[in-house]
Amino acid sequence: xxxxxxxxxxxxxxxxxxxxxxxxxxxxxxxxxxxxxxxxxxxxxxxxxxxxxxxxxxxxxxxxxxxxxxxxxxxxxxxxxxxxxxxxxxxxxxxxxxxxxxxxxxxxxxxxxxxxxxxxxxxxxxxxxxxxxxxxxxxxxxxxxxxxxxxxxxxxxxxxxxxxxxxxxxxxxxxxxxxxxxxxxxxxxxxxxxxxxxxxxxxxxxxxxxxxxxxxxxxxxxxxxxxxxxxxxxxxxxxxxxxxxxxxxxxxxxxxxxxxxxxxxxxxxxxxxxxxxxxxxxxxxxxx
Amino acid sequence: xxxxxxxxxxxxxxxxxxxxxxxxxxxxxxxxxxxxxxxxxxxxxxxxxxxxxxxxxxxxxxxxxxxxxxxxxxxxxxxxxxxxxxxxxxxxxxxxxxxxxxxxxxxxxxxxxxxxxxxxxxxxxxxxxxxxxxxxxxxxxxxxxxxxxxxxxxxxxxxxxxxxxxxxxxxxxxxxxxxxxxxxxxxxxxxxxxxxxxxxxxxxxxxxxxxxxxxxxxxxxxxxxxxxxxxxxxxxxxxxxxxxxxxxxxxxxxxxxxxxxxxxxxxxxxxxxxxxxxxxxxxxxxxxxxxxxxxxxxxxxxxxxxxxxxxxxxxxxxxxxxxxxxxxxxxxxxxxxxxxxxxxxxxxxxxx
Numbered sequence: 001x002x003x004x005x006x007x008x009x010x011x012x013x014x015x016x017x018x019x020x021x022x023x024x025x026x027x028x029x030x031x032x033x034x035x036x037x038x039x040x041x042x043x044x045x046x047x048x049x050x051x052x053x054x055x056x057x058x059x060x061x062x063x064x065x066x067x068x069x070x071x072x073x074x075x076x077x078x079x080x081x082x083x084x085x086x087x088x089x090x091x092x093x094x095x096x097x098x099x100x101x102x103x104x105x106x107x108x109x110x111x112x113x114x115x116x117x118x119x120x121x122x123x124x125x126x127x128x129x130x131x132x133x134x135x136x137x138x139x140x141x142x143x144x145x146x147x148x149x150x151x152x153x154x155x156x157x158x159x160x161x162x163x164x165x166x167x168x169x170x171x172x173x174x175x176x177x178x179x180x181x182x183x184x185x186x187x188x189x190x191x192x193x194x195x196x197x198x199x200x201x202x203x204x205x206x207x208x209x210x211x212x213x214x215x216x217x218x219x220x221x222x223x224x225x226x227x228x229x230x231x232x233x234x235x236x237x238x239x240x241x242x243x244x245x246x247x248x249x250x251x252x253x254x255x256x257x258x259x260x261x262x263x264x265x266x267x268x269x270x271x272x273x274x275x276x277x278x279x280x281x282x283x284x285x286x287x288x
Numbered sequence: 289x290x291x292x293x294x295x296x297x298x299x300x301x302x303x304x305x306x307x308x309x310x311x312x313x314x315x316x317x318x319x320x321x322x323x324x325x326x327x328x329x330x331x332x333x334x335x336x337x338x339x340x341x342x343x344x345x346x347x348x349x350x351x352x353x354x355x356x357x358x359x360x361x362x363x364x365x366x367x368x369x370x371x372x373x374x375x376x377x378x379x380x381x382x383x384x385x386x387x388x389x390x391x392x393x394x395x396x397x398x399x400x401x402x403x404x405x406x407x408x409x410x411x412x413x414x415x416x417x418x419x420x421x422x423x424x425x426x427x428x429x430x431x432x433x434x435x436x437x438x439x440x441x442x443x444x445x446x447x448x449x450x451x452x453x454x455x456x457x458x459x460x461x462x463x464x465x466x467x468x469x470x471x472x473x474x475x476x477x478x479x480x481x482x483x484x485x486x487x488x489x490x491x492x493x494x495x496x497x498x499x500x501x502x503x504x505x506x507x508x509x510x511x512x513x514x515x516x517x518x519x520x521x522x523x524x525x526x527x528x529x530x531x532x533x534x535x536x537x538x539x540x541x542x543x544x545x546x547x548x549x550x551x552x553x554x555x556x557x558x559x560x561x562x563x564x565x566x567x568x569x570x571x572x573x574x575x576x577x578x579x580x581x582x583x584x585x586x587x588x589x590x591x592x593x594x595x596x597x598x599x600x601x602x603x604x605x606x607x608x609x610x611x612x613x614x615x616x617x618x619x620x621x622x623x624x625x626x627x628x629x630x631x632x633x634x635x636x637x638x639x640x
Contacts, residue, residue, distance in 0.1 A: 187361065190391060199390075203377040
């Protein structure tokens with residue numbers, strides 16, 4: 001049997017290689033690229049922090065940063081809450097509950113692009129069934145993604161429709177990992193259903209919730225396809241999140257350096273927020 | 289201080305009947321052990337008493353009050369689980385005080401009750417720890433502590449020691465016994481370990497296939513099992529059984545070997561019976577039946593032998609050291625009072 005202190009690293013090597021090639025090296029390249037500019041002649045040169053200096057004075061960047069933060073401040077808690085609620089609903093051992101679980105997870109199987117196109121039709125002002133329904137019940141047609149006031153919230157709705165079922169799976173697994181005897185012990189200790197949820201379920205769901213919140217945050221900061229397909233950052237720049245800014249810088253203005261600068265800032269923001277979220281959801285035992 | 293009465297209790301899960309009519313009275317301060325093999329329904333019975341499962345029919349009363357349809361909260365019982373079921377996110381102190389906090393006791397009361405219970409169980413130094421930082425024995429103690437701070441009407445134990453190693457199990461067994469002698473609460477204790485049941489309980493209830501086979505004081509059950517199942521279940525090493533028929537004032541094994549019957553026993557000849565005798569009741573004598581030693585197992589104080597008698601191996605337990613070797617011939621005997629005869633068909637005991 002071959003066994004040495006290198007054996008564990010050998011087993012880790014494929015994963016580490018993947019991490020290096022597809023994550024770490026691109027990050028370093030992107031961070032390096034954010035310090036370059038392209039001349040009119042097409043050759044790259046080192047420009048130092050010029051791209052960042054430009055962004056700091058660009059009102060469009062600041063507006064985009066605001067939109068990105070607003071989007072995330074709403075969507076991450078919302079998706080976590082909706083996913084948790086759904087997980088609690090389908091956790092109960094009811095007949096046919098598998099059907100509901102399947103239906104809730106199904107949006108996951110629809111590609112982001114296709115779901116954006118479908119929602120475009122669904123919410124359409126003339127042909128969309130939703131507006132027809134809203135008019136029928138007397139609320140009246142809504143502009144949804146066609147209005148600067150509603151576009152961002154429409155995108156939040158679409159992303160939540162698609163994401164909640166996916167995150168629900170992790171929370172459902174978390175609920176199953178709580179030993180049933182702990183609930184029973186609480187019931188015998190005199191806890192009502194609400195008290196059991198408040199004092200047993202909720203604290204024991206800390207870890208899965210932390211995972212979902214962190215992973216969801218990272219994904220939602222990189223939210224892009226529906227913006228590109230449905231709103232192109234509009235109307236009036238109301239949905240122009242940082243990812244869209246990065247895209248535009250690179251592919252509309254051909255300014256790779258600026259695009260990479262936006263991406264680098266985005267990465268830094270995600271890191272800071274993820275660290276904060278992890279700290280927030282630490283258990284008292286870990287804090288001790 | 290409390291009593292419990294169970295009347296014709298039944299429980300089915302779907303088409304499977306787990307409890308088939310249980311009647312049980314538990315006196316105030318009594319320590320009752322429910323024993324039986326896996327799947328006999330003893331844990332289900334305990335969960336029904338706790339209110340964790342709902343009875344299909346029949347009734348459970350605690351202190352004369354019918355609690356059959358009440359949730360656990362309304363029964364004032366405490367339970368110690370096999371896996372302890374401690375709250376992993378709470379300290380030992382908070383685990384033990386949880387029920388008091390829910391009940392709305394003030395902080396000073398909770399503190400003093402938790403401190404008292406911790407002192408009884410030797411948990412003083414561990415109060416600020418989390419369950420994940422405790423050993424198995426310590427967790428078991430916390431689970432017991434969580435039960436005693438409440439001073440409930442009934443203590444329920446669901447195999448509380450089966451996750452501990454043998455040495456710790458023996459130690460905790462003694463602690464639980466001491467605890468009962470001190471608190472004098474009514475306790476119901478489920479175990480599959482007949483030694484635990486024998487040593488702890490005032491009364492043992494032996495269950496099989498959803499029914500109570502026999503109940504009584506541990507030594508009464510040991511000495512006078514009502515049927516072959518109880519005889520075989522209580523005692524370790526287990527009772528020896530030989531199949532055969534009754535002759536005139538003797539027992540004829542299937543291979544024709546003659547074995548003695550209880551003194552003064554006289555019943556229909558030719559009846560198929562099981563001849564039972566405990567390993568420690570057999571010993572070498574001058575005149576008796578013969579056997580060939582197959583295996584010798586010295587344990588220090590005892591010597592356990594496997595002796596082939598009437599074509600089958602009998603376990604013989606001698607409370608002394610013996611110089612015998614496999615292949616040796618032995619003449620064995622048994623006192624008439626130590627012989628148990630059971631009906632071969634239904635297993636029932638044939639004599640008083």
